[in-house]
Amino acid sequence: MDFNVELNLEPETSMDYALYDCLPPELVVRIDSYLSFEDSLQFQECSNYIKSVLCSNWYQYDKVQISDDPLDCYIISTKGRAPKRSFLEDNLHTVFIICNKIVEVMMIMKDIGSLQRCNPDVPPQSLKDTSLYQANGYLGYLFSKTPQQMITQLKTVSLHVDIMRESLRQLCFPCPTQDLFYSIHHLADSHFETFTQISFCSATIQPEDYHLRIMLLNGMEMTLKNIAKYCAKTDFTVDAAEGYADMTVEKGKMEYSFAFFYFNPHICGTESQSVVERMDQTDEQLLKSPFVGGKLISSNDRNDSGDNDRNNSNGGSIIHSSSALTCMSTQNQIHCQSDLQTSEGMYTSFWRNLMKTH
Numbered sequence: 426m427d428f429n430v431e432l433n434l435e436p437e438t439s440m441d442y443a444l445y446d447c448l449p450p451e452l453v454v455r456i457d458s459y460l461s462f463e464d465s466l467q468f469q470e471c472s473n474y475i476k477s478v479l480c481s482n483w484y485q486y487d488k489v490q491i492s493d494d495p496l497d498c499y500i501i502s503t504k505g506r507a508p509k510r511s512f513l514e515d516n517l518h519t520v521f522i523i524c525n526k527i528v529e530v531m532m533i534m535k536d537i538g539s540l541q542r543c544n545p546d547v548p549p550q551s552l553k554d555t556s557l558y559q560a561n562g563y564l565g566y567l568f569s570k571t572p573q574q575m576i577t578q579l580k581t582v583s584l585h586v587d588i589m590r591e592s593l594r595q596l597c598f599p600c601p602t603q604d605l606f607y608s609i610h611h612l613a614d615s616h617f618e619t620f621t622q623i624s625f626c627s628a629t630i631q632p633e634d635y636h637l638r639i640m641l642l643n644g645m646e647m648t649l650k651n652i653a654k655y656c657a658k659t660d661f662t663v664d665a666a667e668g669y670a671d672m673t674v675e676k677g678k679m680e681y682s683f684a685f686f687y688f689n690p691h692i693c694g695t696e697s698q699s700v701v702e703r704m705d706q707t708d709e710q711l712l713k714s715p716f717v718g719g720k721l722i723s724s725n726d727r728n729d730s731g732d733n734d735r736n737n738s739n740g741g742s743i744i745h746s747s748s749a750l751t752c753m754s755t756q757n758q759i760h761c762q763s764d765l766q767t768s769e770g771m772y773t774s775f776w777r778n779l780m781k782t783h
Contacts, residue, residue: 445472453478462500462512462520482507488529491517491567493536493552500524514552521575528578530571532563534586557586557623562603564612564621579617589626589688593634593641596625596685600644605674605681609655613677621681628688641685645672 448456457465457479469476485507486500491514500510500520512520521527534552548569549555555566563584568576584604590596604621612619625641627634642663649659649672657676664670669686 446474448475450478457482458508460510462510463516465510466523483524484526486510486524487526488531489517489520489524489527490531490533491552492533494533497533497535500527503529517570518572521570521572525575526578527575528580530567530579530582532567532582532584534563534584536588557601558599558603560603561607562601562605564604564619565607568611581618581620582612583620584622586623587626588624589628591628592631593627593637594631596627598625600641600648601683602648605648605652605683608679608681609652609657609674609676613657613679615678617678619679621679623683625685626688627685630687638685642670645670645683648672649674 453475457468460468465479465482469479485502485504488501488503490497490499490501492498493514495514496511498512498514500512502509549559549566552563552566555563557563559566563586564582567582567584586601588596601623604623608619608621646661649661652659652674655676657674659675660671660673662669662671669684671682671684674681
């Protein structure tokens with residue numbers, strides 16, 4: 426019985442191969458255009474004819490996008506010569522080997538990762554196993570999965586981390602530095618360009634934000650001070666009118682940016698009524714704040730920043746200079762370059778203006 430079953434199966438398998446070989450090449454290409462990277466590989470194993478029709482497909486792809494969202498990992502032909510094709514992040518190394526014409530890599534992260542998972546003794550096996558605070562960050566993980574041959578032909582690598590939470594308390598993480606230092610030490614002198622953009626966004630302004638924000642701003646300032654010894658160009662901007670703080674670092678072929686800001690539905694153009702209502706409720710809470718005049722500062726902070734407020738009220742800008750410092754302060758903005766020496770008093774003044782603006 427078993428022998429007869431095997432005999433019955435063989436003709437069916439041969440018939441399947443024959444049917445595939447009868448498909449016109451245009452139809453084979455059309456069918457393949459709907460398949461993922463993994464399914465396309467399986468499809469090409471159906472017959473030598475299918476493989477011969479599709480074998481040149483992989484040479485058309487020159488860009489790969491990877492993400493912690495499984496539905497947002499793609500290989501792309503920037504010239505439109507092949508369909509955008511999804512793949513599993515676990516197969517990233519295989520993608521690099523088969524699509525050996527890739528010159529651009531883009532990483533898009535939508536979650537900050539877990540601090541509890543950051544174990545320097547255990548290399549991450551996937552994007553879900555790493556975070557901004559893992560040793561060497563996301564960029565270190567990427568290059569651990571990239572064959573050396575692929576690295577030699579790269580032109581651009583970019584990392585985008587966009588994290589949005591309801592309040593600053595949910596974003597109270599240290600200033601991320603792992604990807605920054607990895608770029609400084611390993612990528613600044615590379616032949617390809619590296620761009621890193623990390624942003625934390627809070628949907629609402631809460632009374633308890635003040636001290637959390639000061640901690641984050643001080644962390645950003647300290648990071649730039651530590652970076653100064655590597656002869657990198659740095660920039661630090663705090664703007665009350667837009668409600669954001671931004672630090673940038675440039676050296677050689679790498680550029681790094683980290684920003685924190687409050688969500689503004691009028692600027693973003695989302696027309697989200699629920700968010701607008703939450704912002705209005707927050708404004709009401711601020712008006713009823715136990716702090717004097719609705720300003721989120723303590724008596725000590727008020728004493729520290731009195732001079733700055735008086736200077737700002739006189740109009741114009743204040744320029745503080747030192748041997749390696751240029752710092753300009755206006756009513757709504759603090760902007761510093763090079764070795765930073767900004768004071769908490771300036772941050773407090775900024776916070777007052779932020780409350781007035783919003």
